Amino acid sequence: MSFIDAEALYRALLEQIRAAYPGSPGASFGAADGPVLAGIYSGGAWLVERLAKDLGAAEFGVVNIALHRDDYAKKGLHIQASPTSLPFDVNDRRIVLVDDVLYTGRTVRAALNELYDYGRPAAVELAVLADRGGREMPVAARFVGGVVEVGADTTLVLARGDDGHLTFHTEARA
Template sequence: MKFKSRLLGDDEVRRALTRIAHEVVEKNKGTEGLCFVGIHTRGISLAKRLVDLVEKFEGKQAPMGILDITLYRDDLSEIGLQPRVRETRIPFDLNGKAVVLVDDVLYTGRTARAALDALIDLGRPSRIYLAVLVDRGHRELPIRADFVGKNLPTSKSEVVKVKTLEDDGEDAVELWELEGA
């Protein structure tokens, strides 16, 4: 992979997350029943930020869980791929909750589909929202995000890399080109 450009810097990421946090509270009409579930790996860091931001604005900490969608992927029978199964931990009851699923990038929609299936096996939320930092288009399933940090039109030969302070030492969104694409 070849680096192409930096799409967002740390200020822009911070501003996007702040806006999402406001929109979530507004859409949910407060923090009642609100909870966040981050999808591995960077969705977890982003969900944590959103929890902190909501607490800062509303004075109340929303519960948070983490979700691994590996066992729900629809490409497990493909040759050569063996993803590591990671932890799923939802330390609260999902029944009747308004869940904000958090992921870094919305692309084909397959991760979101898997996450929805997983969540529904874990309980019966009253509502599920999808929040992503970047929507890069090219959906393969009828899925859309409720909260989007930034819409970035990309080509399929490109890769959008989200970096977070927690996972990568900085907040940024970068565009990379697939080699030989």
């Protein structure tokens, strides 16, 4: 695997969302009935915090998928880490769901279940920093920072420095 520049992927992702919603900053994501950002805890929550600033979004949500994971028996129920927080009415809103890595698609499936526990959005679009392929669910992202090649025995991990700087590193798959 060659070096994966998370900051460059972030810039590409931001530009795609801006191009799709040219009212930002200010009008589009800032508007009460405009699109709204929701990040999947934990990597997606970091991204959505930063995207909200860059897009002038007044509000954003965080989705915790713990209750809907299909592997919770293995991973445990860590919902107390950061419960789902959607400080807006989900009903009839266009939601841009954000995550750091898209791989099998199982996390996105779980996040959709969690979102729909809160209401019926007008639409949900997916934005990811890195798409590494390997889908096991019929899931595709509208906004993709970049497609990356990562070995099957490797996990791509996003980290955030104290200054907010994003980096990707790899770890051997457990």
